[in-house]
Amino acid sequence: MTRQPLSRIRRIATVSTLGLAAVAATGCGVSKDIYTITSTYHTPHSVAIVDTRTGDAVWEYDVLIGQELEIDLQHDDGDNGFQGSDTMASSMDWELSEIGGSTLESDSVDFPEGIDPRVDITTRPAGNNPGEEDLTLGG
Numbered sequence: 822m823t824r825q826p827l828s829r830i831r832r833i834a835t836v837s838t839l840g841l842a843a844v845a846a847t848g849c850g851v852s853k854d855i856y857t858i859t860s861t862y863h864t865p866h867s868v869a870i871v872d873t874r875t876g877d878a879v880w881e882y883d884v885l886i887g888q889e890l891e892i893d894l895q896h897d898d899g900d901n902g903f904q905g906s907d908t909m910a911s912s913m914d915w916e917l918s919e920i921g922g923s924t925l926e927s928d929s930v931d932f933p934e935g936i937d938p939r940v941d942i943t944t945r946p947a948g949n950n951p952g953e954e955d956l957t958l959g960g
Contacts, residue, residue: 854894856940860884865945873937880930891916910938
């Protein structure tokens with residue numbers, strides 16, 4: 822028995838369906854320049870905004886255990902902080918809160934002229950953070 826080739830219409834429908842599935846899986850190709858960094862007892866994090874031109878940190882923060890930090894990079898070209906923007910981020914808004922809880926602190930930071938920022942997130946050693954309590958267990 823020989824196998825019949827797909828008809829032209831079935832081939833077009835199959836290719837179209839695969840193309841739509843690929844687009845749905847990848848989204849529109851851009852996403853907001855927002856980062857949420859959560860510190861737990863086993864994975865405490867620190868974050869730094871680094872100028873990729875120089876390698877220097879222009880802003881750093883140690884997120885304490887039981888807290889989360891949200892960073893929202895802002896672009897001046899009206900793209901509302903979307904990655905894929907034609908301009909580099911010129912500032913950022915940040916908000917520190919308890920994990921799943923209320924806001925503790927927030928602020929905005931303007932970056933130096935011409936900065937090409939990168940968000941670096943590092944993990945500190947688990948359970949080895951002097952002065953920190955495990956806030957996830959109620960202190």
